[in-house]
Amino acid sequence: GAGVSQSPSNKVTEKGKDVELRCDPISGHTALYWYRQRLGQGLEFLIYFQGNSAPDKSGLPSDRFSAERTGESVSTLTIQRTQQEDSAVYLCASSNRQGYTEAFFGQGTRLTVV
Amino acid sequence: ILNVEQSPQSLHVQEGDSTNFTCSFPSSNFYALHWYRWETAKSPEALFVMTLNGDEKKKGRISATLNTKEGYSYLYIKGSQPEDSATYLCAPFMYSGGGADGLTFGKGTHLIIQP
Numbered sequence: 001g002a003g004v005s006q007s008p009s010n011k012v013t014e015k016g017k018d019v020e021l022r023c024d025p026i027s028g029h030t031a032l033y034w035y036r037q038r039l040g041q042g043l044e045f046l047i048y049f050q051g052n053s054a055p056d057k058s059g060l061p062s063d064r065f066s067a068e069r070t071g072e073s074v075s076t077l078t079i080q081r082t083q084q085e086d087s088a089v090y091l092c093a094s095s096n097r098q099g100y101t102e103a104f105f106g107q108g109t110r111l112t113v114v
Numbered sequence: 115i116l117n118v119e120q121s122p123q124s125l126h127v128q129e130g131d132s133t134n135f136t137c138s139f140p141s142s143n144f145y146a147l148h149w150y151r152w153e154t155a156k157s158p159e160a161l162f163v164m165t166l167n168g169d170e171k172k173k174g175r176i177s178a179t180l181n182t183k184e185g186y187s188y189l190y191i192k193g194s195q196p197e198d199s200a201t202y203l204c205a206p207f208m209y210s211g212g213g214a215d216g217l218t219f220g221k222g223t224h225l226i227i228q229p
Contacts, residue, residue: 017132033217039148043158043203055215091157097123099146099207103217105156 002026004106012112013082021063021077021109025094026084032075033095033103034067038088049075066102082113116140116224119222124127128228133221134190137204140184148217149178149189153200160201161189161202194227201225 013019022092025032034046045059049069060066064083069075079086089110093103119138127133139147146165150158162171167182175192191198201222208218 035219043219045216045218095157099148099209099217100163100165102148102163105157105159107157 002092004092004104006090006106006109007033008109009107010110010112012114015113016081017085018078019082019092019111021079021090021093021111023075023077023092023106025072025092026096027074028072029094029096029104030072031095031098031103032069033093034075034077035091035093036088037091037093037108038085043091068070080091082111084113087111087113116206116208116218118206118218120202120206120223122223123221124224124226126226127192129196130189131194131223132192133194134188135202135225137187137189137206137220138219139185139187139204139206141183143208144182145209146207147180147182147187148205148207150203150219151200152222153205158203167184171228183186185213188197189223191225194225196227196229197201199225199227 007022030051032049035043047067048056063079067077091107091108093105095103096099146209149161152158162178164180168191177190180187201224203217203219203222205217
């Protein structure tokens with residue numbers, strides 16, 4: 001596709017359930033980022049993938065959060081045993097030269113935990 | 115976690131006036147500095163990526179400067195228009211010895227242009 005695609009666009013889940021969020025980066029982009037925006041807050045860094053290197057997971061808030069990316073393709077962010085504080089917009093971005101070029105953002109997934 | 119400071123947090127400016135705001139970041143392990151514009155109900159869009167000390171970039175009425183030695187960048191908007199109302203985010207791309215730190219965003223400067 002022409003841009004970064006995220007699915008689903010909206011997700012409502014019950015507390016305690018697992019959810020999986022998907023990000024399709026722009027073709028050829030080696031870098032992929034996940035961020036979270038809670039209500040009224042800024043962009044919180046979660047995880048960063050660069051090519052086949054080990055990802056920088058320093059932003060993942062707890063061990064309930066995990067993310068995978070195979071090569072330079074799709075990435076999935078999984079949240080296990082969701083809590084109400086996980087409610088947020090989850091944004092994915094990709095870029096083609098690590099930090100030297102602009103990142104392009106998807107439209108985000110709005111997650112609501114009830 | 116990287117400390118990225120943006121100031122002011124919010125700003126009200128009269129239409130036609132010029133304005134500027136600041137991004138501060140650690141000067142060590144610096145790779146690049148990104149500026150993004152984030153409008154309500156949209157996703158952030160890139161304005162500039164700067165890498166060299168002394169870099170200046172310009173896009174229309176918006177320009178930015180970079181000082182990597184002291185760890186700051188300024189964003190300037192000349193002759194503000196209502197469509198400039200948005201949150202402006204900066205994000206340094208840092209690289210530490212243990213691996214890439216990625217793009218860490220500041221909390222942004224929320225700019226409101228008053229007609």
